[in-house]
Amino acid sequence: MPEKKRIAVFISGRGSNFKSILDHVQKGDINGEIVVVISDNPQAKGLDYARENNIHFRVFEFNRGVNRDKYFEEIVNYLEGFGVDLILLAGFMRVLSSNIIRRYKNRIINIHPALLPSFPGTHAQRQALEYGVKVSGCTVHFVDEGVDTGPIIIQEAVEVLDTDTEETLAARILEKEHIAYPRAVKLFCDNKLKIDGRRVFIQD
Amino acid sequence: MPEKKRIAVFISGRGSNFKSILDHVQKGDINGEIVVVISDNPQAKGLDYARENNIHFRVFEFNRGVNRDKYFEEIVNYLEGFGVDLILLAGFMRVLSSNIIRRYKNRIINIHPALLPSFPGTHAQRQALEYGVKVSGCTVHFVDEGVDTGPIIIQEAVEVLDTDTEETLAARILEKEHIAYPRAVKLFCDNKLKIDGRRVFIQD
Numbered sequence: 001m002p003e004k005k006r007i008a009v010f011i012s013g014r015g016s017n018f019k020s021i022l023d024h025v026q027k028g029d030i031n032g033e034i035v036v037v038i039s040d041n042p043q044a045k046g047l048d049y050a051r052e053n054n055i056h057f058r059v060f061e062f063n064r065g066v067n068r069d070k071y072f073e074e075i076v077n078y079l080e081g082f083g084v085d086l087i088l089l090a091g092f093m094r095v096l097s098s099n100i101i102r103r104y105k106n107r108i109i110n111i112h113p114a115l116l117p118s119f120p121g122t123h124a125q126r127q128a129l130e131y132g133v134k135v136s137g138c139t140v141h142f143v144d145e146g147v148d149t150g151p152i153i154i155q156e157a158v159e160v161l162d163t164d165t166e167e168t169l170a171a172r173i174l175e176k177e178h179i180a181y182p183r184a185v186k187l188f189c190d191n192k193l194k195i196d197g198r199r200v201f202i203q204d
Numbered sequence: 205m206p207e208k209k210r211i212a213v214f215i216s217g218r219g220s221n222f223k224s225i226l227d228h229v230q231k232g233d234i235n236g237e238i239v240v241v242i243s244d245n246p247q248a249k250g251l252d253y254a255r256e257n258n259i260h261f262r263v264f265e266f267n268r269g270v271n272r273d274k275y276f277e278e279i280v281n282y283l284e285g286f287g288v289d290l291i292l293l294a295g296f297m298r299v300l301s302s303n304i305i306r307r308y309k310n311r312i313i314n315i316h317p318a319l320l321p322s323f324p325g326t327h328a329q330r331q332a333l334e335y336g337v338k339v340s341g342c343t344v345h346f347v348d349e350g351v352d353t354g355p356i357i358i359q360e361a362v363e364v365l366d367t368d369t370e371e372t373l374a375a376r377i378l379e380k381e382h383i384a385y386p387r388a389v390k391l392f393c394d395n396k397l398k399i400d401g402r403r404v405f406i407q408d
Contacts (some may be wrong), residue, residue: 115319115322115337115339116322116337117322117335117337118319118320118321118322129403130402131321131356131402132355132356132401132402132403132404133319133320133321133356133359134343134356134357134358134359135319135341135359135360135361137339137361139338151336152335152336152337152338153338154338155337155338155339156339157339157341157361162405162406197336198334198335198336199333199336200336201366202366
């Protein structure tokens with residue numbers, strides 16, 4: 001068994017993916033430990049889970065006019081003290097700068113509510129409905145310097161119904177997110193993910 | 205029961221989707237009749253199904269230097285004699301010109317071996333593997349003047365495996381194509397498809 005990975009989770013809002021991963025960590029499914037939570041939003045509801053579970057957290061407010069590189073440099077410096085092995089983006093609404101992506105190359109994971117490369121960026125569920133697809137889903141992927149372009153670890157498909165609204169579709173996709181994201185984190189923490197160019201293979 | 209739709213099928217190769225639709229027509233699943241088959245390739249193996257089943261067929265060779273508009277105008281003129289209600293593209297390798305698309309507006313259907321809008325154009329399965337997606341599939345859609353951009357009728361998801369080659373993935377997607385395409389044609393022939401902008405709804 002490899003050493004437990006030390007995980008940082010970045011959130012901006014309710015943190016439902018943070019919560020689902022925390023549950024799996026606490027059940028012992030994931031060979032890792034959430035050592036710190038970062039939020040750009042002091043009101044993020046997900047910070048309550050950190051409080052309730054005595055997990056370190058810190059808010060880095062992104063104020064108008066702040067330099068993005070400098071903003072993320074401060075976060076990188078803060079994370080150094082925690083010996084972080086893995087960063088999980090869980091509804092974190094800022095595009096990362098290249099300094100943090102390079103520092104944690106192939107060690108930052110995100111989840112996106114569409115089957116990438118379809119519908120990158122914001123409002124993915126709305127984009128899917130407006131395009132008129134019949135299948136959407138979610139994508140867990142490593143973060144590279146593009147927007148939602150990094151190597152894909154897991155995707156789960158979700159049927160789009162004629163009756164769907166943005167909200168009902170988002171809710172059905174979210175159920176799959178709560179399955180796919182912990183599964184991907186478990187694979188990472190067991191050292192089972194092998195990146196080969198754009199492809200990610202699962203090795204035993 | 206509405207009148208049987210008169211269907212033209214366009215092929216270029218083995219015609220496996222033509223065959224699967226023909227089977228459903230012959231079993232009486234589809235309220236339609238294949239009245240003519242068009243091929244741009246005199247060697248298309250799928251023409252054998254037309255021969256064996258006494259279906260009219262005609263080859264329109266696309267010779268170098270031929271004007272595309274003129275090429276499709278000849279096909280349109282040929283089809284007039286058959287009172288065609290619906291054109292099905294089944295591995296037809298030519299991009300249609302706008303004259304035939306306008307003449308058969310919302311009455312031309314295509315199948316594409318990927319979950320559009322991901323991986324339009326040729327070699328969709330190879331594109332999917334090279335991108336590294338974990339879910340691909342097939343899309344049945346109306347044809348508009350873009351390449352694989354028209355309103356989507358049905359999509360079916362297919363898991364992409366670590367061990368997949370272009371051939372194994374294509375074969376697994378093809379199994380789904382043979383389910384999705386006849387289903388979409390049945391819905392069309394039962395007048396159950398309603399196009400609303402980019403979205404296609406199924407009405408009872």
